[in-house]
Amino acid sequence: MTPPAAASALPSTSTLTASLVTVTEVIQEQEQVQVQCVVRTRIPSEFGNATHSLLLYTNSEDDKEHLALVFGYAAAGPDSIWSRTLEAARDNETPRDRAIRGAAPLSASAIPATSATSSPLESTPPASDSNNDSAPLVRIHSCCFTGETLGSLRCDCREQLVDAMTRISAERKGVVLYLIQEGRGIGLRDKLRAYNLIDLGYDTREANIQLGLPADARSYRIATAILRDLNIPAVRLLTNNPLKVNSIVHDGLVVSERISMIPKSWSTGILPGREADGAKAIGSKLLDRDGYLVSKVLKMGHILDIPSEILAGTSAAAAPTPK
Template sequence: MYQLERAIFDLRRGVPVLITGADGDRLVRPLEGHHEGELATLFERGAQPRLVVTQHRLAAAGYQAPSDIVTLLLSAQALPETLAEGEVPPHEAMLPATSAERVALGMLRRGQLMPAALMVTPAAEDEVQPMVAAGTLLALDAGEAELALANLGRAVTRISEARVPLADAEVTRFILFREADGMREHLAVIIGDPHAWPAAVPIRLHSACLTGDLFASLLCDCGEQLRNAVRDIHALGGGVLLYLDQEGRDIGMANKLRAIGLQEAGLDTLDADACLGFGHDERCYAPAVAMLENLDIQRVQLLTNNPRKLAALTEAGIEVAKRQAVYGRVTEQNRAYLTTKAGRSGHWLESILDQDDSA
């Protein structure tokens, strides 16, 4: 886990990482970002350049992908410094990704970078190994990294807590949970007295939305959903709102802003994410399940419009006794966003959209 954590932080800084395994050694760095210095030069001298991308990016560019993650074999010394969103460079072949290449993309996703990894075979082992020995270049075993990535989010640690009275729920306590790799922190907002909660505890899984929750962006209804959920949980006798560190359906703020820029050019929210290489929804609800287990909550009344949240809890063995909708307003600016969520992601929003149409 420690090696994986360091590797992700190195990649976020634009520093190459060496992935080792049965398929051979590969240097990897993110496509995005500025790269310079000794390690960048080492990377540029590597052989067999390749770009690892997702099927979503390829589909957005009009290609049929042979698998969910794909390796594009590039011409020698044809490493692209940058690519426009959705762009795919000229390539000699398109192959299903190896385990090491999957690990590379997994690390970029965990680091909330664009899922596009440049990889090369080191030009000379006697040049790479001294750098690994000196700690200048991090070497990561592909098999161990793959296992660590698969287990991320499944364990959380309770870190701190305090009473935080809210305008719509005065008796409220915040509990902060941290994931095992230390990269993500989530809040459990405990509303009311747990001893007086209903047998099916009202809960809301709310993914962080800085633009909507804090700045009241008109492009979404997230901020209103957040406050309405707190009010509804209080009215139902208390319960829990899990505030999850999953900005932009877990693509991160940088990519969320990139996606909003693409929406300005006419794409809907899902097609914009696909141009960046992301699926319709990148969120994983394992941390939410772990938090509920820590709070000893096994039966819930779920406040959501999202069928994936209901399915995730049910599959994890948490009984969803009832579902309750939680809405924000439909506005001129968020109508397209909400219509896309209803029509393409299956969110239960038809009633509010129909009601607004008839107004």
């Protein structure tokens, strides 16, 4: 039992509740990723006639520099896309300092002279005030050196990136978040090792597990933090991956619409002679990336309708016994 003297010193229930709320808020803030946009520059692009902005971010979760390609950046107005941490005034900075990092002149900046580090609890625009019907298109994209730079046909990463940029550019407002999460977060070296396991008969999920790694090691906490910094409380998300939707909703943002990203070859049917474009045939008509996409649907829960001929080809192509 509590001694009487100690009992008389206990705070009231209301005081305890207030204290618990305060502690909870502190814990939430500590758990949230802190991001800072350190530079923005213009990117004249082949996607549309507009000039886009490329923003580079540092963060409190890893040592990587993640990117945001913003279509329609404007450092003014409550519904504009702009970086709070980039545009914030900094101690003893000159107009030249602001110009070098890509921030607007202070007279044109929409945010007060406060901290240049985003605080998720304080800076997140309220989702209830957003017009979800006009939420910008957003693609959360993980980098893929083999697909985007080398043109590998083991995956559809480059096609998804180009498709997202084309769609967002057409609307003249939106964001491609380009996260440095090669190989679903396992890194390039292990991704290449996983490719060798796939050639031995494992699918893309099983290959990671055989290496003692998660099937998907990615986190989207940094993506959510960047969207907050960009004044975006609600999105129309370009993805087939329900984990992305669940993650950013869990972090307090609104996904007003999920838009599927359908491979062109799946929407137009199997084209004759596709084996000639450099990929190893998996069945009579399937290519490497078809098997990869089927595995993501059947084994990893991606939301995508598999064409009947692709599914039939997958069933007909008996997987070799893993060695």
